[in-house]
Amino acid sequence: MLTSCPSKDQLKQIKSTPMSTKLLELDRRYFDAWHNHDADAIAAAFAENSTYTHPALPEPLVGGPAVAEWAKTVWTILPDFKLDLVSRDATENGIVVNEWVYSGTDTGPHPDGTPPTERAAKCPGVTISQYEGDKIRWQRVYTDRLDEQLQYGNVELKQAQHVQVGS
């Protein structure tokens, strides 16, 4: 189709810079490390004293090794954990944003002794990372734990409807 306006893909190409290309590649490697259960690569991706925030964590984690330990906990609970990318974009200020869907089956032991539910879940989320050089300075993960808990069978739909407000 002929059009006078550039497509979204064309616009992205126009905005593409060597810096954004480098960031996207760094982020791809980090993302693959989660998908491939590679804790060392996760630890190495973060700068010293970097922070990692996730709704399931009461406080941000500090430093790559702490994030790698968290990843190991996730993979222990969900041994078949995998991550599928939906979109990955770099903004002009060194930030990379990626949307994903993770999937996994709750078959492994939980740190608090909770028995596995043996149920599978597929949940969307987004990770926003600030890069400094080739390391992550901070990273924040956004995902909906209520959706997760529903799928794993830890919460019934009626309970979820009760706790959810604003709809």
Added chain:
Amino acid sequence: MNALEVAQRQVDAWNGHDADALIALYAEGATYHSPRFDHPLKGKALGDFLKSVLTAFPDFRLEVISKGDTGGGLVASQWVIHGTHTGSFMDGTPPTGRTVAYPGASFLQVEGDKIQSEHIYLDRQTVAEQLGRKPK
């Protein structure tokens, strides 16, 4: 007006508690996707929802943590919503009187000076915990 400016107008409308200005930023047929809803909101339902948030949280404040244009009119933002729940939600949930500060992220697709779609990522469990809602 570029996409970032439209996104800033949206933040200003939220923080100015100006529901009419907020609604006017969305294109006709624009869609709003949130884990709160199992279907995208549009039209009157979208307008009613936006108004109800400002009714439920009369002191609503949107704190932007980061905002960037990813190209093609797509703006990715992360933010924290601050507010005290002193008004009723559109679903009739009575006020809890609780103060919340919950984080989220959004993707705004802008075309021209209008929002075509908005995708919200937030943790409903965090919101429920802050409002003191527990499973029955």
